[in-house]
Amino acid sequence: MPRSVGKLRMTGTRLPVNILTGFLGSGKTTLLKRLLARPELANTAVLVNEFGEIGLDHLLLERIADDVVLLKSGCLCCTVRGDLRDALMALIGRRARGEIAGFDRIVIETTGLADPGPVIATLSADPALRHQLRAGAIVTVVDAMLGEATLDAHEESVRQAAVADRLILTKTDLAPEDAAARVRTRLANLNPAAPVIELRPDDAPSPGLLLADVHDDATRAGEVRRWLAAGPGRHGAVRAFALAAEQPLDWARFGLWLSMLLNRHGDRILRLKGLVAVEGVDTPVVIQGVQHLMHAPVHLDAWPDGRPATKLVVIAHGLDPALVERSFRAFCRVAPPAAHAAA
Numbered sequence: 001m002p003r004s005v006g007k008l009r010m011t012g013t014r015l016p017v018n019i020l021t022g023f024l025g026s027g028k029t030t031l032l033k034r035l036l037a038r039p040e041l042a043n044t045a046v047l048v049n050e051f052g053e054i055g056l057d058h059l060l061l062e063r064i065a066d067d068v069v070l071l072k073s074g075c076l077c078c079t080v081r082g083d084l085r086d087a088l089m090a091l092i093g094r095r096a097r098g099e100i101a102g103f104d105r106i107v108i109e110t111t112g113l114a115d116p117g118p119v120i121a122t123l124s125a126d127p128a129l130r131h132q133l134r135a136g137a138i139v140t141v142v143d144a145m146l147g148e149a150t151l152d153a154h155e156e157s158v159r160q161a162a163v164a165d166r167l168i169l170t171k172t173d174l175a176p177e178d179a180a181a182r183v184r185t186r187l188a189n190l191n192p193a194a195p196v197i198e199l200r201p202d203d204a205p206s207p208g209l210l211l212a213d214v215h216d217d218a219t220r221a222g223e224v225r226r227w228l229a230a231g232p233g234r235h236g237a238v239r240a241f242a243l244a245a246e247q248p249l250d251w252a253r254f255g256l257w258l259s260m261l262l263n264r265h266g267d268r269i270l271r272l273k274g275l276v277a278v279e280g281v282d283t284p285v286v287i288q289g290v291q292h293l294m295h296a297p298v299h300l301d302a303w304p305d306g307r308p309a310t311k312l313v314v315i316a317h318g319l320d321p322a323l324v325e326r327s328f329r330a331f332c333r334v335a336p337p338a339a340h341a342a343a
């Protein structure tokens with residue numbers, strides 16, 4: 001029977017769990033989408049954790065992977081370790097009962113602010129999880145353009161780089177050569193054991209990034225003890241908030257509002273991303289901002305959940321969400337929602 005076959009299959013081999021981490025906007029989801037497109041990684045289940053109340057990555061990933069689960073709000077390393085355990089157990093349970101395709105690997109994409117140590121600790125400290133799962137390679141994404149400043153300003157990003165088994169350097173197409181070289185040197189000093197692999201926008205990443213294991217459990221257990229002793233990072237005054245609009249937006253007005261916001265408060269905005277419903281356009285436009293930098297908007301073929309509506313997530317340091325929301329509504333002429341959802 002499928003039920004017992006599922007169980008038998010699982011007790012013999014523990015499923016590998018990869019952790020994909022990297023600072024806000026460094027390129028984790030972009031890398032993951034490209035990896036999941038590889039046939040060697042077809043049987044992969046994904047857990048996405050996003051900082052803040054509204055996740056978007058699962059909407060963007062769902063189009064290529066069925067088994068994408070969004071963890072509740074909060075950061076994996078601070079508040080949702082119980083959720084991580086429950087989500088992993090639920091995934092394993094659904095697989096054993098034959099409710100979902102028999103994946104043979106789990107990838108956890110952490111928030112850009114997560115310290116990966118406690119995530120790994122959760123995997124190895126919980127007896128039920130340890131029985132079913134084992135730690136796979138930790139892949140950390142680092143942005144060549146903003147990496148140096150980010151490593152200077154955010155301890156989380158240093159920790160992410162320090163624990164990596166493989167470091168992926170993105171945005172070398174945008175970064176001046178000397179900036180990329182300085183990031184490489186920083187990474188080599190922080191974590192000499194991990195290879196730094198440059199990934200250009202057109203490169204197909206090797207599935208080996210996830211598939212090739214690098215650690216035995218004893219080594220990993222020692223590292224976990226060290227990370228726990230160091231204590232998890234704290235995210236201070238960083239807050240995530242959402243902006244939403246039911247009716248389509250005037251693209252020019254929206255663009256102007258966004259430029260003004262970044263001009264005025266760019267220093268305090270760590271990440272801004274979302275799906276925008278644009279007047280006269282049937283499909284969603286994805287916008288992506290990382291600190292001062294806005295990436296070119298991308299059109300999706302269809303609304304991931306079938307319903308056109310603008311949904312933006314902002315992660316900021318010391319910025320009043322109410323102020324940003326007021327300016328968004330006033331400038332883009334957005335009526336307040338019936339049930340006020342944003343914090």
Ligand SMILES: Nc1nc2c(ncn2[C@@H]2O[C@H](COP(=O)(O)OP(=O)(O)OP(=O)(O)O)[C@@H](O)[C@H]2O)c(=O)[nH]1
Nearest residue numbers: 023024025026027028029030112170171201288295
């Ligand atoms: N030019 C360029 N853009 C990139 C590269 N990698 C990622 N991006 C862009 O950077 C933006 C952020 O990428 P994501 O993959 O969403 O970053 P992330 O780390 O998942 O972001 P969070 O989950 O919010 O922390 C998107 O607009 C990507 O298209 C790269 O190598 N070159």
